[in-house]
Amino acid sequence: MSYKNKKLKKSRFNQLKRSIGLIKIALLKKVKILLRIQKIILPVFLQLRFMPRKEAPMLITERVTELILRVDRLEGNPDRNKIGEIVESLISQEGLVRFLVFVCPKFDTAALLSGKPEYYMPIKAAAGDLFEPRIAKLLELKDKLMRLGLPAEINLVIGDNDAEEYIFPFLKDRNVDLEKLKSRQTLYRLSFERRTENVSLGKVCAWSLAEEGIGLDQAEPKIPADAFDKELCFFRRLFSKAGPYRGKLEFTEEELREMVVLKYRLYGAQGKFLKELNGILLQTEGPGVWLERTQMLRCTGSEAVPAVYPWIRKEEKMG
Numbered sequence: 001m002s003y004k005n006k007k008l009k010k011s012r013f014n015q016l017k018r019s020i021g022l023i024k025i026a027l028l029k030k031v032k033i034l035l036r037i038q039k040i041i042l043p044v045f046l047q048l049r050f051m052p053r054k055e056a057p058m059l060i061t062e063r064v065t066e067l068i069l070r071v072d073r074l075e076g077n078p079d080r081n082k083i084g085e086i087v088e089s090l091i092s093q094e095g096l097v098r099f100l101v102f103v104c105p106k107f108d109t110a111a112l113l114s115g116k117p118e119y120y121m122p123i124k125a126a127a128g129d130l131f132e133p134r135i136a137k138l139l140e141l142k143d144k145l146m147r148l149g150l151p152a153e154i155n156l157v158i159g160d161n162d163a164e165e166y167i168f169p170f171l172k173d174r175n176v177d178l179e180k181l182k183s184r185q186t187l188y189r190l191s192f193e194r195r196t197e198n199v200s201l202g203k204v205c206a207w208s209l210a211e212e213g214i215g216l217d218q219a220e221p222k223i224p225a226d227a228f229d230k231e232l233c234f235f236r237r238l239f240s241k242a243g244p245y246r247g248k249l250e251f252t253e254e255e256l257r258e259m260v261v262l263k264y265r266l267y268g269a270q271g272k273f274l275k276e277l278n279g280i281l282l283q284t285e286g287p288g289v290w291l292e293r294t295q296m297l298r299c300t301g302s303e304a305v306p307a308v309y310p311w312i313r314k315e316e317k318m319g
Helices: 003-037 042-049 055-070 080-094 109-113 132-147 162-166 178-197 225-238 253-277 287-296 313-318
Strands: 097-103 152-158 205-208 280-282
Touching: 055 080, 055 132, 080 097, 080 280, 097 132, 097 253, 132 152, 132 280, 152 178, 152 253, 162 253, 178 205, 225 253, 225 287, 253 287
Parallel strands: 097 152, 097 280, 152 205
Antiparallel strands: none
16 A cells, blocks of 8 residues: 555544544533632732722733743744733633643654654653753743643644655655554653653643644645745755755655645644644744744644744753
8 A cells, every 4th residue: 555545544534533632622621611710829819809800800811911921032023912812812711821832752863764764753752852941931931820820731732743744755665654653653642741740840731743633734835935945945955965864865856845835734734733722832943933933834824823932942052
């Protein structure tokens, strides 16, 4: 069975899983509203209790919005005016603030050059991974929100199917075992959930994009010419002798251009998934591509969710 045929079969199964998953999200949200509202800190409750009804929710919304904007490192962030609106919605409807954070596994690039390309996907999340620099800021936000009387729900979105969607289809001489790949993606998510509990983040919501069936969007992406060229340059370098694959994975210029479009379609679908989760995106990309990556999430029609930019990778490496 060809890679594309296997992908089609997997896609149909994922669509069913995805429908079940959306029902699960809706039910969980309803339950969480009642559970989390009970966690409001008493001092804050008493402070707000004796204020006029209209002033109390307005005060807490302003404080939370100010807290979130204070960690935003992007000057002139076009989403700044949207933060207050979603904060107010989350507090009034669910009694919490929800953060969405992308997690990139530490892939084994050498595996794509072997006879077992599915081993490209790791199965264990551990200290020293790409999530490590995010922990301190997440703990800080969680702590400060609790001081304001609100719990933070942290949703970690694991980007575990990029290669599966826009690189594997072009690996003509390599047979990818999709069942083993799927198993490794699940093992990684489970490992990642354990990892977050070990760093005091407590229980988080971890989402595997592969398990949720978030594949290529059917809608055609809108890609600005300069953004297309920049992404094409990225792929050229990725597969050049200077890249991590040392030039051993060769693709035609046409294939590289097709990869760019597939990547945009994947990111567009991810944006729609974020919209369903409904929260504030803490963007983890570096400053050089901050807005580009966020715009990719909106390239197929979704408004996605508002984003703030708390991290600067250069400083993380220096620290």
